[in-house]
Amino acid sequence: MRTLLEMSGVSVSFDGFRAINNLSFQIAEPELRAIIGPNGAGKTTFMDIITGKTRPDSGRVLWGEKSVSLLKMSESQIARAGVGRKFQKPTVFEAQTVRENLALALKNRRGPFDVLLYRKTRRGAARIKEIAEEIGLAAELPRIAGELSHGQKQWLEIGMLLAQDPRLLLVDEPAAGMTPAEREHTTDLLRRAARTRAVVVVEHDMEFVRRLNCKVTVLCEGAVLAEGSLDHVTSNQDVIDVYLGR
Numbered sequence: 023m024r025t026l027l028e029m030s031g032v033s034v035s036f037d038g039f040r041a042i043n044n045l046s047f048q049i050a051e052p053e054l055r056a057i058i059g060p061n062g063a064g065k066t067t068f069m070d071i072i073t074g075k076t077r078p079d080s081g082r083v084l085w086g087e088k089s090v091s092l093l094k095m096s097e098s099q100i101a102r103a104g105v106g107r108k109f110q111k112p113t114v115f116e117a118q119t120v121r122e123n124l125a126l127a128l129k130n131r132r133g134p135f136d137v138l139l140y141r142k143t144r145r146g147a148a149r150i151k152e153i154a155e156e157i158g159l160a161a162e163l164p165r166i167a168g169e170l171s172h173g174q175k176q177w178l179e180i181g182m183l184l185a186q187d188p189r190l191l192l193v194d195e196p197a198a199g200m201t202p203a204e205r206e207h208t209t210d211l212l213r214r215a216a217r218t219r220a221v222v223v224v225e226h227d228m229e230f231v232r233r234l235n236c237k238v239t240v241l242c243e244g245a246v247l248a249e250g251s252l253d254h255v256t257s258n259q260d261v262i263d264v265y266l267g268r
């Protein structure tokens with residue numbers, strides 16, 4: 023495992039309020055990491071910094087084996103370098119079928135690519151089937167995406183991101199609004215996806231985080247409060263105090 027992303031000494035203020043405070047963070051490739059923390063801890067801002075949406079006031083964000091600075095890159099350059107982001111609300115093309123959604127995602131794949139190659143060749147069809155199997159939607163390929171359940175739409179969107187072959191996948195609260203069975207499927211899916219890439223999951227649901235069975239980073243007031251296994255961080259007195267609001 024080698025480091026894929028390294029953030030050090032990153033700070034950002036909004037109108038004088040320090041949302042991220044001298045934050046340092048590293049993730050390897052492959053790795054699955056959960057990020058937890060109370061409301062306003064800076065989780066969204068942390069992801070915004072990685073994707074280039076928010077520019078920090080100070081600090082470094084280095085990427086890949088050549089340690090290039092993400093801070094010098096635009097949002098689209100960062101996406102092309104291999105950072106994919108799944109927002110909370112699914113944004114699939116509702117009027118298109120599951121297959122068409124995945125084909126569109128392959129079409130927008132990062133890197134030099136012939137669109138028609140993927141749509142029309144056996145290789146393209148095989149890749150769509152492979153992703154559909156990975157996300158558990160192989161039987162739903164001909165269905166209109168708008169008819170899928172909330173959980174299935176979330177998986178489809180994850181599949182669309184996987185089609186773009188990200189090296190780092192950022193996932194924001196995937197368990198929200200899901201049934202227990204859907205949550206279980208989602209943990210399996212994320213764990214599988216993290217076998218070959220870095221996956222960061224921001225999640226409030228502790229049972230979900232427990233099932234991810236990975237290293238956990240606790241953010242609080244824009245900095246890392248604790249890091250380690252879920253049992254390790256939840257037995258940390260500072261973490262207990264923060265969660266109980268003391």
Ligand SMILES: Nc1ncnc2c1ncn2[C@@H]1O[C@H](COP(=O)(O)OP(=O)(O)OP(=O)(O)O)[C@@H](O)[C@H]1O
Nearest residue numbers: 036037040041059060061062063064065066067068
């Ligand atoms: N664009 C902005 N302008 C002003 N303040 C902001 C902005 N973005 C975030 N903040 C503030 O920075 C702090 C961190 O916000 P952030 O959304 O990153 O936290 P979070 O951990 O994602 O919270 P939640 O769990 O509630 O989503 C909050 O106090 C928030 O109000």
